[in-house]
Amino acid sequence: MQVFNQLGGIDLANAYKLIKAISKKTTDVIAKFKPDFIKGTMAQGCERGKGGGDFRFDPEIRRIRFQ
DSSP: OHIIIIITOOOHHHHHHHHHHHHTTOHHHHHHHHHHHHHHHHHTTOOTTSSSSOEEEETTTTEEEEO
């Protein structure tokens, strides 16, 4: 939750909704927050595709992979 809040600039309430969606494999909710996360990481100075500018959800193992 802290990663989404501090690095991605997503407020805590929405970061909580996002981690709940990850645990329940709700891909539509996860996809809704992805543009906000990318925008927030770019504002922090992360480059997309360089360890924090993007993420991918793997529903089989319920994991977020930062790219």
